[in-house]
Amino acid sequence: xxxxxxxxxxxxxxxxxxxxxxxxxxxxxxxxxxxxxxxxxxxxxxxxxxxxxxxxxxxxxxxxxxxxxxxxxxxxxxxxxxxxxxxxxxxxxxxxxxxxxxxxxxxxxxxxxxxxxxxxxxxxxxxxxxxxxxxxxxxxxxxxxxxxxxxxxxxxxxxxxxxxxxxxxxxxxxxxxxxxxxxxxxxxxxxxxxxxxxxxxxxxxxxxxxxxxxxxxxxxxxxxxxxxxxxxxxxxxxxxxxxxxxxxxxxxxxxxxxxxxxxxxxxxxxxxxxxxxxxxxxxxxxxxxxxxxxxxxxxxxxxxxxxxxxxxxxxxxxxxxxxxxxxxxxxxxxxxxxxxxxxxxxxxxxxxxxxxxxxxxxxx
Amino acid sequence: xxxxxxxxxxxxxxxxxxxxxxxxxxxxxxxxxxxxxxxxxxxxxxxxxxxxxxxxxxxxxxxxxxxxxxxxxxxxxxxxxxxxxxxxxxxxxxxxxxxxxxxxxxxxxxxxxxxxxxxxxxxxxxxxxxxxxxxxxxxxxxxxxxxxxxxxxxxxxxxxxxxxxxxxxxxxxxxxxxxxxxxxxxxxxxxxxxxxxxxxxxxxxxxxxxxxxxxxxxxxxxxxxxxxxxxxxxxxxxxxxxxxxxxxxxxxxxxxxxxxxxxxxxxxxxxxxxxxxxxxxxxxxxxxxxxxxxxxxxxxxxxxxxxxxxxxxxxxxxxxxxxxxxxxxxxxxxxxxxxxxxxxxxxxxxxxxxxxxxxxxxxx
Numbered sequence: 176x177x178x179x180x181x182x183x184x185x186x187x188x189x190x191x192x193x194x195x196x197x198x199x200x201x202x203x204x205x206x207x208x209x210x211x212x213x214x215x216x217x218x219x220x221x222x223x224x225x226x227x228x229x230x231x232x233x234x235x236x237x238x239x240x241x242x243x244x245x246x247x248x249x250x251x252x253x254x255x256x257x258x259x260x261x262x263x264x265x266x267x268x269x270x271x272x273x274x275x276x277x278x279x280x281x282x283x284x285x286x287x288x289x290x291x292x293x294x295x296x297x298x299x300x301x302x303x304x305x306x307x308x309x310x311x312x313x314x315x316x317x318x319x320x321x322x323x324x325x326x327x328x329x330x331x332x333x334x335x336x337x338x339x340x341x342x343x344x345x346x347x348x349x350x351x352x353x354x355x356x357x358x359x360x361x362x363x364x365x366x367x368x369x370x371x372x373x374x375x376x377x378x379x380x381x382x383x384x385x386x387x388x389x390x391x392x393x394x395x396x397x398x399x400x401x402x403x404x405x406x407x408x409x410x411x412x413x414x415x416x417x418x419x420x421x422x423x424x425x426x427x428x429x430x431x432x433x434x435x436x437x438x439x440x441x442x443x444x445x446x447x448x449x450x451x452x453x454x455x456x457x458x459x460x461x462x463x464x465x466x467x468x469x470x471x472x473x474x475x476x477x478x479x480x481x482x483x484x485x486x487x488x489x490x491x492x493x494x495x496x497x498x499x500x501x502x503x504x505x506x507x508x509x510x511x512x513x514x515x516x517x518x519x520x521x522x523x524x525x526x527x528x529x530x531x532x533x534x535x536x537x538x539x
Numbered sequence: 540x541x542x543x544x545x546x547x548x549x550x551x552x553x554x555x556x557x558x559x560x561x562x563x564x565x566x567x568x569x570x571x572x573x574x575x576x577x578x579x580x581x582x583x584x585x586x587x588x589x590x591x592x593x594x595x596x597x598x599x600x601x602x603x604x605x606x607x608x609x610x611x612x613x614x615x616x617x618x619x620x621x622x623x624x625x626x627x628x629x630x631x632x633x634x635x636x637x638x639x640x641x642x643x644x645x646x647x648x649x650x651x652x653x654x655x656x657x658x659x660x661x662x663x664x665x666x667x668x669x670x671x672x673x674x675x676x677x678x679x680x681x682x683x684x685x686x687x688x689x690x691x692x693x694x695x696x697x698x699x700x701x702x703x704x705x706x707x708x709x710x711x712x713x714x715x716x717x718x719x720x721x722x723x724x725x726x727x728x729x730x731x732x733x734x735x736x737x738x739x740x741x742x743x744x745x746x747x748x749x750x751x752x753x754x755x756x757x758x759x760x761x762x763x764x765x766x767x768x769x770x771x772x773x774x775x776x777x778x779x780x781x782x783x784x785x786x787x788x789x790x791x792x793x794x795x796x797x798x799x800x801x802x803x804x805x806x807x808x809x810x811x812x813x814x815x816x817x818x819x820x821x822x823x824x825x826x827x828x829x830x831x832x833x834x835x836x837x838x839x840x841x842x843x844x845x846x847x848x849x850x851x852x853x854x855x856x857x858x859x860x861x862x863x864x865x866x867x868x869x870x871x872x873x874x875x876x877x878x879x880x881x882x883x884x885x886x887x888x889x890x891x892x893x894x895x896x897x898x899x900x901x902x903x
Contacts, residue, residue, distance in 0.1 A: 176722065176723055176725065176755065176756055176780075176782060176783065177723055178639045178640060178786045179638070179639060179640065179641075179642055182639060182786055182789050182790075185789040185790075186789070187785065187788050187789055193602035193604065193606070194599075196602075196604075196606070208599075211599075211600050213598050213599055213600065214598045217595055217596075217598050218594065218595050218596065218597040218598045222594075222597060223594045223595050223597070226590065226591075226594035226597060226799070227590075227591045227594050230582065230586075230587045230590035230591050230594070231581055231582050231587050232581075232582065232771060233582040233586060233587070233590060233768070233769050233770075233771045233772050233803060234577050234578045234581050234582045234768035234769060234770055234771060235558075235572075235577055235770060235771045236575050236577065236764075236770045236771060237771055237773075238557035238560075240557065240560075242557070242560070263627060263792075263795065264792075264794065266792055266793075266794070267792065270792060274543070275542045275543060275546060276542060276543065277543075278543055292792075292793075296792070299790070358540065359540055359541055361540065391540065392540055400600075404597065404598035405597050405598060406597075406598055406599060406600045407596060407597045407598060407599045407600060407601055407797055407798035407799060408597050408797045408798070408799065409601075409794055409795075409796070409797045416540075418540060419540065421551065422542045422546055424551050425546050425549040425550070425551055426546075426549075426663070428627075428628075428630055428631065428634060428656075428660070429630075429656075430628065430630070430773060431627065431773075432773070433771055433772045433773045433797055433799075433800060434771035434772070435590070435771060435772065435797075435799060436797060439597060
């Protein structure tokens with residue numbers, strides 16, 4: 176059977192291995208997963224309670240107006256319901272943006288190393304990818320590339336802070352940059368980890384209501400997968416001008432998010448204690464990762480996220496990842512990003528100690 | 540801001556109203572929803588238990604290999620894991636099929652009145668829609684239309700049994716028809732309600748392993764939203780030749796189904812008692828709907844599903860739906876399908892009695 180031509184240019188995504196599968200394969204009793212930037216404290220207690228209470232409603236189709244979560248987000252961010260779209264992860268909103276703006280005749284712009292899914296989704300539309308030489312976000316280079324290919328570039332991704340590297344631009348630099356972007360070019364600000372950056376340094380804080388008031392071409396993306404501890408439920412959101420949201424709605428399948436995810440997300444937003452604990456632990460534990468790096472002369476970039484990236488010169492990241500795996504510790508090898516580096520999620524103090532102990536033995 | 544041209548031809552989907560919203564709007568205390576063909580017995584007890592036990596794992600990304608559910612389905616249907624793809628509802632697998640096969644230069648074929656999402660998703664690709672004059676599935680007409688537009692038609696939808704009408708073709712007729720279809724044309728058998736049809740009449744039973752053994756161009760779709768009582772969790776599946784599944788995988792976003800849905804689906808498949816109770820209640824209660832129809836001279840089509848469709852001559856379906864709504868009873872008005880008819884989900888005996896009592900008053 177023949178399929179649409181564009182499928183020929185797509186490759187199959189290879190899923191990572193599950194904790195249980197790895198434990199069995201390597202015969203390790205305890206597996207510590209510091210690979211997917213999940214919340215080390217688990218699911219927020221208020222969300223757990225909400226899920227347990229609503230488990231008997233799994234047969235009912237979701238409220239497709241998503242009014243409860245939209246109103247909660249609208250209040251939190253001081254925007255209107257019409258400025259919000261809910262996705263199955265903010266990933267799905269990235270897909271909407273790409274399908275709405277990109278095609279085989281235009282292009283998008285991104286940092287040298289950033290969230291891999293931008294390129295993967297954009298391939299489905301056959302759009303051209305421009306990326307900066309700099310692996311981190313360098314706005315001068317973004318500007319130069321944009322000016323050189325202005326007619327072609329219809330979408331710009333800014334990952335603030337950047338996954339998988341951890342650096343973050345100041346909010347003031349970002350707004351200055353967007354002022355130079357044509358109104359017909361959509362600027363997607365992927366703020367999946369922005370709560371972490373804002374906590375560490377208020378200059379990194381992005382306020383969606385101000386952004387969309389000033390710019391008709393900005394899309395702000397948030398997720399419940401990181402700070403809010405709901406990665407398994409697939410729920411995120413986009414905030415933008417109502418015209419953009421309305422266009423995305425045309426691409427959205429009805430009931431794109433589960434009813435339990437919608438309910439748990441509201442509970443998670445209201446679990447302030449959990450969020451506070453997560454942020455405080457993250458940056459106090461991050462210090463230990465910095466000290467460890469210093470001790471072993473491992474290069475790092477200052478991280479504004481819930482992970483840290485270790486760059487190596489002589490040692491090989493694939494080899495190191497494999498050795499850690501044998502000890503039951505899963506981290507993210509960044510070889511597929513073209514880097515000799517590993518990305519480690521900041522875990523609980525117990526998990527981090529375990530990592531330091533084992534990695535110490537490996538590096539000696 | 541301008542968007543891709545094809546968006547101009549798409550309209551925004553208007554979501555239906557939620558039970559709680561309706562109750563408030565109409566000031567009714569008790570709302571009975573017989574509109575979305577959800578399971579009247581709720582969520583399967585084994586799935587509820589599973590959801591409660593796993594509520595504290597909502598922070599972990601799903602196992603993207605989906606090995607546990609795939610193996611469970613592979614065993615149930617006697618197929619290989621490589622023949623299965625899991626979707627966020629079988630809806631998502633319909634989307635994969637459409638995006639893999641259809642484009643603005645080809646066409647698809649469907650019954651006169653059938654599941655609305657086929658046309659809605661296909662519009663995104665700009666494909667032409669051929670439909671039979673007959674509102675129900677008439678294979679002679681399907682054959683004539685297919686033969687007349689063979690070069691154009693690259694996808695055929697068969698909804699067995701048909702939603703929203705309820706009729707069902709015999710499995711033997713279906714295989715005979717598919718033999719006359721070109722191998723490059725994908726035949727999608729939407730079996731969302733097939734467990735109900737099979738229970739009522741074994742001649743309607745479709746066996747995916749036999750279908751995919753005989754035909755390289757058949758996609759069988761199943762869902763957990765109906766018999767298995769998990770409509771809120773958005774989970775369904777497609778079974779086909781490994782080449783078809785592999786093509787669909789290129790279109791699938793990673794983590795397209797939540798981890799709790801994956802786990803609950805396995806629990807639901809194993810809740811035999813719940814499934815048995817659902818099927819038995821459905822067809823014994825269906826008899827009461829038939830008697831009611833006979834009493835009021837309402838035209839029906841024999842239903843092989845968990846709903847029944849009432850056709851009216853003089854009375855107006857919109858007017859009747861509105862009157863029921865005021866009494867707190869939500870059914871599906873089929874006006875948008877071009878029919879003067881309503882579709883009623885077979886509920887519990889309590890819900891059905893309530894419907895009969897109120898509808899009796901309205902019709903008198």
